Amino acid sequence: xxxxxxxxxxxxxxxxxxxxxxxxxxxxxxxxxxxxxxxxxxxxxxxxxxxxxxxxxxxxxxxxxxxxxxxxxxxxxxxxxxxxxxxxxxxxxxxxxxxxxxxxxxxxxxxxxxxxxxxxxxxxxxxxxxxxxxxxxxxxxxxxxxxxxxxxxxxxxxxxxxxxxxxxxxxxxxxxxxxxxxxxxxxxxxxxxxxxxxxxx
Amino acid sequence: xxxxxxxxxxxxxxxxxxxxxxxxxxxxxxxxxxxxxxxxxxxxxxxxxxxxxxxxxxxxxxxxxxxxxxxxxxxxxxxxxxxxxxxxxxxxxxxxxxxxxxxxxxxxxxxxxxxxxxxxxxxxxxxxxxxxxxxxxxxxxxxxxxxxxxxxxxxxxxxxxxxxxxxxxxxxxxxxxxxxxxxxxxx
Numbered sequence: 501x502x503x504x505x506x507x508x509x510x511x512x513x514x515x516x517x518x519x520x521x522x523x524x525x526x527x528x529x530x531x532x533x534x535x536x537x538x539x540x541x542x543x544x545x546x547x548x549x550x551x552x553x554x555x556x557x558x559x560x561x562x563x564x565x566x567x568x569x570x571x572x573x574x575x576x577x578x579x580x581x582x583x584x585x586x587x588x589x590x591x592x593x594x595x596x597x598x599x600x601x602x603x604x605x606x607x608x609x610x611x612x613x614x615x616x617x618x619x620x621x622x623x624x625x626x627x628x629x630x631x632x633x634x635x636x637x638x639x640x641x642x643x644x645x646x647x648x649x650x651x652x653x654x655x656x657x658x659x660x661x662x663x664x665x666x667x668x669x670x671x672x673x674x675x676x677x678x679x680x681x682x683x684x685x686x687x688x689x690x691x692x693x694x695x696x697x698x699x700x701x
Numbered sequence: 702x703x704x705x706x707x708x709x710x711x712x713x714x715x716x717x718x719x720x721x722x723x724x725x726x727x728x729x730x731x732x733x734x735x736x737x738x739x740x741x742x743x744x745x746x747x748x749x750x751x752x753x754x755x756x757x758x759x760x761x762x763x764x765x766x767x768x769x770x771x772x773x774x775x776x777x778x779x780x781x782x783x784x785x786x787x788x789x790x791x792x793x794x795x796x797x798x799x800x801x802x803x804x805x806x807x808x809x810x811x812x813x814x815x816x817x818x819x820x821x822x823x824x825x826x827x828x829x830x831x832x833x834x835x836x837x838x839x840x841x842x843x844x845x846x847x848x849x850x851x852x853x854x855x856x857x858x859x860x861x862x863x864x865x866x867x868x869x870x871x872x873x874x875x876x877x878x879x880x881x882x883x884x885x886x887x888x
Contacts, residue, residue, distance in 0.1 A: 506826075506866065513867055571704075591706060593869075595879060611706045613869075615882035631708065631715070633836050633876040636885070651713075653876050655837030671713075671875070673837055 515555050515573050515593075525556055664689075674698055702805060702825050706871065707743060711735035712762045714873050719824055720749055720803060727752035727803035730776075731822060731829045732873055736766030741773070753802035756780040757831025757873060758819035759791075777802070781811075782818040794820070812856035821857075827869045828880075834870065836878035861887055 505516040507523035514523035548568045555575040565585040569592055578598040589609040599619045607627040615635040623643040632652040639657065645665045653673035660680040669684070669692035676697035705718040712734055720728035728749035733740070744751060751774040756763050759780045764787065767778060771789045778791045779800060794800075799808045810821040812833070822829040833853055861868070865888070867881045880887070 591704070591877075593879075595882065610708070611877055613877055613879060613882070615879065631706075631876045633878050633882065635837055635878060635882045651875050653836045653878075673875075675837060 515553060515575055523555065702827075704827065704871070705743060705747075706877070707740055709734040709737065709740075711737070711765065714762065715871065715875075716740065717829060717871055718743060718749070719805060720747070721805060724748050726750070729753040729755060729803045729805065729807065730770075731755045731871075732757055732763045732831060733766045733770055734763055736770040740766075750774060751776045753800075753807075754778045755800075755802075755807060755822055755829075756791075757822065757829060757833070759783050759785070760832075761785075763831075763873075781820045810860065812853050812860070823868075826866055827871055829871050831873040835872040835874055836870070836876045836883070838872075838883075858884060858887065 505521065507514045507516055507526055508521045509523070509526040512523060512526060514525060516523050520527060547566065548570070549572050550570045552572040554577055555573050556577060558578040558580070559582050560580045561582070563583045564587065565583050566587060567584065568588045570590045572592050574592065574594045574597050576596045577594070578600070579602050580600045581602070583603045584607060585603055585605045587604070587607045589607060589612050591611045592613070594612060594614040594617055597614065597617045599617060599622045601620070602622045604622065604624045605626055607624070607629070609627060609629040609632055611631050613633045614637060615633050617634070617637045619637060619639040619642050621641045624647055625643050626646045628648045629652055630648060630650045634652060634654045634657055636656045637654070637658070639662050640660045642661070643663045644667055645663050646667070648668040649672045650668055651671040654677055655673050655675050657677045659677060659682050662679070662682045664687055665683055665685040667687040669687050669689050672692040674692055675695040678699050678701060680701050682700075703720050703723050707716045707718065709716055714732065714734050716733050717731040718728050719731065720726060725748045728744065728751055730751055733754055751770065754767065754770065754776045756779065759782060767787070767789055770776065778789060779794055780791050781794050783791055783793050794809055797809055799806050805824055808823040810823055810828070812821060813819060819831060819833050821831070821833065834857065861880050861884060867879050870878045870880065870883065872878070
């Protein structure tokens with residue numbers, strides 16, 4: 501489900517596209533903008549993304565609503581003003597990705613790795629985000645209201661102005677988080693994990 | 702390699718189906734727990750046959766589905782130390798370091814040493830950690846399988862330092878993770 505081939509360039513550990521031995525950064529290619537345009541052109545009509553590799557790309561002002569995205573890699577990818585409403589995410593890797601002004605409302609998400617991502621002005625409201633890994637994320641102005649976050653982990657996350665109202669937080673891990681203006685109103689936060697490393701600042 | 706995670710509501714644990722192909726051919730299951738109708742559907746909808754089952758540790762929680770599974774398929778079942786007798790044949794892993802199954806090499810990582818009644822499996826760049834390690838799991842004082850958790854973490858870190866890869870970690874419970882997220886201090 502996850503891409504296994506690591507770039508063979510000296511000192512590089514980025515994942516490669518299918519069938520390649522070099523990552524996007526080291527392959528002799530046109531500019532990233534051109535790649536992004538081509539990728540979007542090819543995939544706008546394709547409702548299913550499966551085993552795709554979009555690592556280290558930039559997507560801007562794209563509407564990907566209703567897509568089913570399975571087992572794809574978006575390592576270090578930047579999403580700006582993108583919509584993924586009513587989409588389905590399963591076993592994807594968004595490690596070190598950047599989400600800015602994005603919308604993931606009413607999405608279904610399982611077994612995704614979103615660790616170390618930077619998420620700003622983004623909404624995940626009314627979604628099912630189960631077994632997902634938000635370890636070490638930095639989230640500012642993020643709305644998770646009415647979302648099921650069962651068994652997801654926010655370990656070491658830095659959360660600021662985050663709305664976690666009316667969420668299912670059973671087995672959700674908030675250990676060692678730094679929280680500033682985070683609201684848990686109407687959520688079962690007593691069933692989530694907190695520890696002495698968690699700080700409300 | 703294709704990996705299909707499956708959440709078992711019985712015991713709230715994760716099971717993993719691994720296959721070389723996207724559909725058709727043999728597959729292996731890691732920690733099948735209860736082999737539910739949904740899991741059977743997942744196997745059958747991809748036209749897989751279960752060639753082998755790997756248990757990260759021998760526990761009723763992970764073996765309840767084996768009676769059903771062995772009635773449908775004829776898999777070889779591998780486990781570290783077997784503590785109870787069952788109606789089906791289980792192969793004790795013992796000193797083996799790798800096993801070929803469904804066209805894949807499943808490597809055995811025993812981080813508990815002589816205490817070893819629980820193990821990690823490595824397939825390609827994926828680690829299947831069972832109950833021994835979970836995302837954000839740094840409870841260094843906690844005892845698991847009679848071994849201090851710090852001992853497991855120490856051995857895991859040693860392994861990662863030697864291999865220098867960003868392994869994906871698929872635990873028995875909770876979300877998947879990666880070594881880079883778990884141990885950012887490692888090079």
